[in-house]
Amino acid sequence: MTTDTAQQAQHGLTEHSHGAGAPDHGGSAFDTIASFDVADHPVPHGREEEWRFTPMARLRGLHDDTPLDGHDYEVSVDADPQVVVETVEAADPRRGSSGYVPNDRPSARAWAEADKVLAITVPADVVAGKPTIVRLRGLSAEKAAAGHVVITAERFSQSVVVLEHEGSAAFADNVEIITHDGARLTLVTLQDWADDSVHLSHHHVSVGRDAVVKHVVVSFGGDLVRTSVTLDYAAPGGDAELLGLYFADSGQHLEKRLFVDHNQPNCRSNVLYKGALQGGKAHTVWIGNVLIRPAAEGISTYELNRNLVLTDGARADSVPNLEIETGEIEGAGHASATGRFDDEQLFYLMARGIPADEARRLVVRGFFTELINKIGVPEIAERLTATVERELAIGEGLPAATTH
Amino acid sequence: MSTLEIRDLHVSVETEAGPKEILRGVDLTVRSGETHAIMGPNGSGKSTLAYSLAGHPKYTVTSGEVLLDGENVLEMTVDERARAGLFLAMQYPVEVPGVSVSNFLRTAKTAVDGEAPKLRTWVKDVKEAMDRLAIADDFAERDLNTGFSGGEKKRHEILQLELLNPKFAVLDETDSGLDIDALRVVSDGVNRFSAGGDKGVLLITHYTRILRYIKPDFVHVFVAGRVAEEGGPELAEKLEEKGYVDYVGTPA
Ligand SMILES: Nc1ncnc2c1ncn2[C@@H]1O[C@H](COP(=O)(O)OP(=O)(O)OP(=O)(O)O)[C@@H](O)[C@H]1O
Ligand SMILES: [Mg+2]
Numbered sequence: 001m002t003t004d005t006a007q008q009a010q011h012g013l014t015e016h017s018h019g020a021g022a023p024d025h026g027g028s029a030f031d032t033i034a035s036f037d038v039a040d041h042p043v044p045h046g047r048e049e050e051w052r053f054t055p056m057a058r059l060r061g062l063h064d065d066t067p068l069d070g071h072d073y074e075v076s077v078d079a080d081p082q083v084v085v086e087t088v089e090a091a092d093p094r095r096g097s098s099g100y101v102p103n104d105r106p107s108a109r110a111w112a113e114a115d116k117v118l119a120i121t122v123p124a125d126v127v128a129g130k131p132t133i134v135r136l137r138g139l140s141a142e143k144a145a146a147g148h149v150v151i152t153a154e155r156f157s158q159s160v161v162v163l164e165h166e167g168s169a170a171f172a173d174n175v176e177i178i179t180h181d182g183a184r185l186t187l188v189t190l191q192d193w194a195d196d197s198v199h200l201s202h203h204h205v206s207v208g209r210d211a212v213v214k215h216v217v218v219s220f221g222g223d224l225v226r227t228s229v230t231l232d233y234a235a236p237g238g239d240a241e242l243l244g245l246y247f248a249d250s251g252q253h254l255e256k257r258l259f260v261d262h263n264q265p266n267c268r269s270n271v272l273y274k275g276a277l278q279g280g281k282a283h284t285v286w287i288g289n290v291l292i293r294p295a296a297e298g299i300s301t302y303e304l305n306r307n308l309v310l311t312d313g314a315r316a317d318s319v320p321n322l323e324i325e326t327g328e329i330e331g332a333g334h335a336s337a338t339g340r341f342d343d344e345q346l347f348y349l350m351a352r353g354i355p356a357d358e359a360r361r362l363v364v365r366g367f368f369t370e371l372i373n374k375i376g377v378p379e380i381a382e383r384l385t386a387t388v389e390r391e392l393a394i395g396e397g398l399p400a401a402t403t404h
Numbered sequence: 405m406s407t408l409e410i411r412d413l414h415v416s417v418e419t420e421a422g423p424k425e426i427l428r429g430v431d432l433t434v435r436s437g438e439t440h441a442i443m444g445p446n447g448s449g450k451s452t453l454a455y456s457l458a459g460h461p462k463y464t465v466t467s468g469e470v471l472l473d474g475e476n477v478l479e480m481t482v483d484e485r486a487r488a489g490l491f492l493a494m495q496y497p498v499e500v501p502g503v504s505v506s507n508f509l510r511t512a513k514t515a516v517d518g519e520a521p522k523l524r525t526w527v528k529d530v531k532e533a534m535d536r537l538a539i540a541d542d543f544a545e546r547d548l549n550t551g552f553s554g555g556e557k558k559r560h561e562i563l564q565l566e567l568l569n570p571k572f573a574v575l576d577e578t579d580s581g582l583d584i585d586a587l588r589v590v591s592d593g594v595n596r597f598s599a600g601g602d603k604g605v606l607l608i609t610h611y612t613r614i615l616r617y618i619k620p621d622f623v624h625v626f627v628a629g630r631v632a633e634e635g636g637p638e639l640a641e642k643l644e645e646k647g648y649v650d651y652v653g654t655p656a
Binding site: 349351358 | 458
């Protein structure tokens, strides 16, 4: 993989131009610069389409020039015995094998400065008996750090990989996820950072022929967490489910960006992100971009974002974009809904004697249960349910959102 | 021995053109052991009465009183009313995705009783009550009312009635949307509930059909937000023959 190609087009993305009156697609990888060279990515100031929701002052310079040479974190691994987890040099050929080319400055910087790569490989035909869990624990947010993870699910393997993040950190990283023919992989990234953490993360998923990928982003803690997921297909027949769960408290900024590139025929993508917000200045952003290229005949795609605003003073932005360049598709749709509690549901539960607080808890739990069930990893489900409970307990004292 | 008294109840709803009065002075007293049928044409305010008793936030009581054994019901929150012994079987039960029927039933029972039910007997009680109402076992793990057919929702309302065992039940058109077998199953459930003679039932219906299975002691004809006429079971027979034409001028 060369790293000196200036302005390298990412999967031909730069060929995809918009004429006047092109739909506003919320600033996606649709037409961003893709390059390994940091110098090709000007320092963003916040007015750029893809940064307009992000509070730049809280990025601790990750997008600018803050050195990313801190190593104040520890990594622990609990792997399935058949799964190979190793730390390799940056020059390892697995790095870059997803085809990803950094599409913003923090990502390019993390690429340039990560000196080690965590490589997780699920060998061909292996059916892992338990999830492989990698836990990154930040020890200080003082010095910023860069990370790189490559997860390779080889032919016909079946596995679950979990990347957990906790503690204090200022962290920029790239995660590459490659699935080969017929592989089935569930990847969960869980951000349960301490309140002082900032995390800018890029995930790129390459879906192999007839592979089935479930990619899950869960964000609870952290001052600012921005996760960008790009996904494309290496061959026809791939199936991708992109799930997200986030819960923002007072002052937190959680931003979830997605770009699904339907570049192959007969593939499927299904996006479901659900968020809850509580407390003053809790802010979530969801940008869901889906591009269906002329080659992507017979595909189907659906994306849905739902946000539950639990108190006044919290704000959820939600921007789905669907761009279709071929009529020969099976189906495409998107929806976005942001609302407060459903009064009728609360009334029904309370009319059976259940106090208001408990009724609200039931409804929020229910809101996330559907998603937690879809993740389908029992080891995770219990933990996520417990964390949702913890978040709800934080919000207990806050007055509920008022009508309008 | 309990009493539910409704005195000169006036209720309005908020509309774009300002408040609109729906209930215009309702007087009604239900004692334990009694079954009252409230019959009336569409739009006469029957559901408004039911929801107002339960405390739905959409309805504003502008004057009048509701007393349960002398206690002011209108000052209670929705959940307090339920814990005081009022139950509303809704005309359109609400779907609550993500909350399983079994979890909901246990939570509601715990709230109403003030303590968690004993696990073993509770599971058995729920199962038996479901069997009696011909509700399949797998419903316990389904999301509350979510994707239930109209008839299934109604049977679940009666399941809750039997398990929560309140003092007074307000049944808002529990009969509508039921086929004849389901109507019988649901009516049996209501009759089991009131069999001990210490329960009050306010049965709201548009049709006389259910009165073949549940025998009312009193019948109230509800028209334009108030009780227009009241009497014994014979009044229902008259309505069966003539409809509401005497009250509203057109057959309803
Ligand atoms: N928000 C509202 N704005 C205006 N009118 C309303 C509003 N809500 C209820 N109403 C009116 O109040 C009246 C009484 O409604 P209610 O549902 O109580 O009738 P009902 O007797 O239960 O009818 P049905 O037999 O159809 O169930 C109706 O005319 C209805 O249109
Ligand atoms: Mg009605």
